[in-house]
Amino acid sequence: MSMRAILGSDPHDTAVTFSEPMAHCVVNCYACAEACTVCADACLSEPTVEELRQSIRRSLDCADICSALAGIASRRTGENMAVLRSLLEACAIACRGCAEECEHHAELHDHCRICADACRDCEAACRGALSPVH
Amino acid sequence: MSMRAILGSDPHDTAVTFSEPMAHCVVNCYACAEACTVCADACLSEPTVEELRQSIRRSLDCADICSALAGIASRRTGENMAVLRSLLEACAIACRGCAEECEHHAELHDHCRICADACRDCEAACRGALSPVH
Amino acid sequence: MSMRAILGSDPHDTAVTFSEPMAHCVVNCYACAEACTVCADACLSEPTVEELRQSIRRSLDCADICSALAGIASRRTGENMAVLRSLLEACAIACRGCAEECEHHAELHDHCRICADACRDCEAACRGALSPVH
Amino acid sequence: MSMRAILGSDPHDTAVTFSEPMAHCVVNCYACAEACTVCADACLSEPTVEELRQSIRRSLDCADICSALAGIASRRTGENMAVLRSLLEACAIACRGCAEECEHHAELHDHCRICADACRDCEAACRGALSPVH
Numbered sequence: 001m002s003m004r005a006i007l008g009s010d011p012h013d014t015a016v017t018f019s020e021p022m023a024h025c026v027v028n029c030y031a032c033a034e035a036c037t038v039c040a041d042a043c044l045s046e047p048t049v050e051e052l053r054q055s056i057r058r059s060l061d062c063a064d065i066c067s068a069l070a071g072i073a074s075r076r077t078g079e080n081m082a083v084l085r086s087l088l089e090a091c092a093i094a095c096r097g098c099a100e101e102c103e104h105h106a107e108l109h110d111h112c113r114i115c116a117d118a119c120r121d122c123e124a125a126c127r128g129a130l131s132p133v134h
Numbered sequence: 135m136s137m138r139a140i141l142g143s144d145p146h147d148t149a150v151t152f153s154e155p156m157a158h159c160v161v162n163c164y165a166c167a168e169a170c171t172v173c174a175d176a177c178l179s180e181p182t183v184e185e186l187r188q189s190i191r192r193s194l195d196c197a198d199i200c201s202a203l204a205g206i207a208s209r210r211t212g213e214n215m216a217v218l219r220s221l222l223e224a225c226a227i228a229c230r231g232c233a234e235e236c237e238h239h240a241e242l243h244d245h246c247r248i249c250a251d252a253c254r255d256c257e258a259a260c261r262g263a264l265s266p267v268h
Numbered sequence: 269m270s271m272r273a274i275l276g277s278d279p280h281d282t283a284v285t286f287s288e289p290m291a292h293c294v295v296n297c298y299a300c301a302e303a304c305t306v307c308a309d310a311c312l313s314e315p316t317v318e319e320l321r322q323s324i325r326r327s328l329d330c331a332d333i334c335s336a337l338a339g340i341a342s343r344r345t346g347e348n349m350a351v352l353r354s355l356l357e358a359c360a361i362a363c364r365g366c367a368e369e370c371e372h373h374a375e376l377h378d379h380c381r382i383c384a385d386a387c388r389d390c391e392a393a394c395r396g397a398l399s400p401v402h
Numbered sequence: 403m404s405m406r407a408i409l410g411s412d413p414h415d416t417a418v419t420f421s422e423p424m425a426h427c428v429v430n431c432y433a434c435a436e437a438c439t440v441c442a443d444a445c446l447s448e449p450t451v452e453e454l455r456q457s458i459r460r461s462l463d464c465a466d467i468c469s470a471l472a473g474i475a476s477r478r479t480g481e482n483m484a485v486l487r488s489l490l491e492a493c494a495i496a497c498r499g500c501a502e503e504c505e506h507h508a509e510l511h512d513h514c515r516i517c518a519d520a521c522r523d524c525e526a527a528c529r530g531a532l533s534p535v536h
Contacts, residue, residue, distance in 0.1 A: 006303040006386060009379040010310045030298045035274045041343045042278045044458060049451055056446060057212035067335060068202040074302065075309045078191035083231055086224035094217045111277040118274060140437045140520060143513040144444045164432045169408045175477045176412045178324060183317055190312060201469060208436060209443045245411040252408060325480035336470040346459035351499055354492035362485045
């Protein structure tokens with residue numbers, strides 16, 4: 001069962017509020033939430049955990065925002081555009097902040113490199129969903 | 135076990151990032167998340183559910199953002215202020231939008247009146263947490 | 269950025285608590301959470317929403333449990349096996365209950381058919397993660 | 403706006419699925435989720451973070467389950483009793499496991515003591531909601 005097949009099952013498919021960029025954003029939110037969850041947990045297990053506190057903090061925050069956005073961006077009943085726009089903006093900021101921190105540790109830790117990449121992808125997807133008509 | 139006692143247990147208590155307005159905001163986020171969850175569910179059970187779709191949509195979205203903010207605003211390890219500020223703003227917008235919708239139905243439905251009140255309280259608490267030093 | 273690449277970045281890869289069946293379960297939890305979120309929203313927009321209340325209820329509940337399990341099953345620091353096992357069981361029950369309800373509406377609504385399929389897949393993935401050593 | 407006033411606004415108030423023990427459980431789930439979130443964050447900031455990894459892990463897991471249960475136990479539309487019962491059981495196990503771990507650190511850290519207390523209260527509330535008619 002692919003995420004895209006699921007997204008395509010909504011009867012509001014043609015709605016301007018759920019464009020291809022928004023679907024791309026939802027998929028990236030789930031991937032980023034998972035990358036942040038795994039990275040926070042992996043950082044916690046590292047012998048150098050004391051140096052990774054900021055990375056853990058930002059990963060936990062980023063996962064929480066990505067999860068909230070995935071749900072909100074998936075809904076098409078009614079209208080809540082001002083909320084969606086402000087949360088897309090907040091999520092882009094969270095993803096960038098987490099990526100910047102994890103990039104400091106990317107050479108030493110694969111989980112930080114992969115998390116930073118997922119955050120950069122998700123930041124771009126949020127910006128893409130914000131830009132067109134939206 | 136009161137929420138305030140829990141919040142007071144953090145060793146970073148004096149941090150500028152966790153002022154009294156921020157504690158007030160966290161408490162209101164949980165109350166608002168619950169009010170929105172109950173209201174969405176109660177609207178779904180009403181005979182007039184077709185007229186309450188927008189209220190359900192906005193309540194579900196508001197609950198998701200309030201829950202994310204409650205967690206993020208509770209953390210004091212490291213620093214993530216740009217994210218916190220943008221999410222406080224997004225939450226204030228979500229609360230106001232949900233309140234405006236639920237107020238249309240407040241005379242007919244107690245759950246909409248109580249939800250609108252909780253949303254107005256939470257919006258004010260988000261604004262209060264945004265205003266001072268923050 | 270694929271979900272599997274993310275899961276593979278954890279330094280505890282060889283841990284018995286994170287077998288291939290557990291990775292499969294995490295991926296299915298995200299897909300099922302999204303399918304349930306979309307289906308609940310799509311049901312809410314249908315002209316026959318009054319007949320779809322039970323489907324909406326079960327989809328919202330299932331999405332909440334799948335999201336919690338995705339996070340918990342992704343963590344490998346420390347040990348929390350009794351919790352993981354009981355939540356896998358609860359999630360399998362939630363998925364089965366949601367699938368049974370959505371299957372009643374699967375001929376009429378694509379989103380119910382796709383949601384039921386995602387729930388059946390996730391139920392099987394939870395059972396698979398429960399069965400071996402675990 | 404008190405949590406009890408919010409819970410009382412639901413038109414299904416008399417439903418057997420939402421007894422006083424269930425309302426008590428919902429209130430305790432929010433308090434426990436917050437206590438666990440604060441304790442995980444406070445543990446992460448301690449100089450002895452390496453000894454507190456298991457506490458952080460269990461607190462994060464417990465917060466996730468409590469949050470999911472708070473939402474699910476608040477819904478009264480339709481019926482989903484098998485899911486609610488299994489999640490109450492999973493939450494009681496998560497609360498007990500987190501309490502047992504945090505009690506090891508309760509003398510040294512106020513946040514662990516308060517978290518353990520909130521977990522014990524929530525475990526009892528889950529058991530109370532499971533016991534009567536339910």
